[in-house]
Amino acid sequence: MEPRTGEDDGVVRVWYDEEGWGVVDCLSTPGGCWTHFSVIEADGFRSLTPGAQVRVRWESPGQDGYDYRAEWARAV
Template identity: 85%
Template structure:
């Protein structure tokens, strides 16, 4: 798979506060975009809420079985 990057608006599918990661669904990331808390632009405890709309920058190949990996989210 070629290395690709992009940016899109998406919706948080699931978020695991105790593990610090979750999945964002975007039109440009079919199957979901794996997201780690460290890429979230926020003050204090960084977390996302399922159902919220976020803006995400991503790259492919991804991580942990996902084709896409978030490199920044807000």
């Protein structure tokens, strides 16, 4: 099966600053999209805030038990 990709707006469900990752919920990524700090488009310390709206470019298969993984993310 070939990986699928897409882009969508979502909301940060949870973010772990100390571990550098979290989960973004989008309509196109049921179950959540695993997101690493290294894919966040931002200056300085890259982090997301739970409840914040973000834009993500995602791919599947995902990572660490999630069906989707972010390739790129930024706050909107």
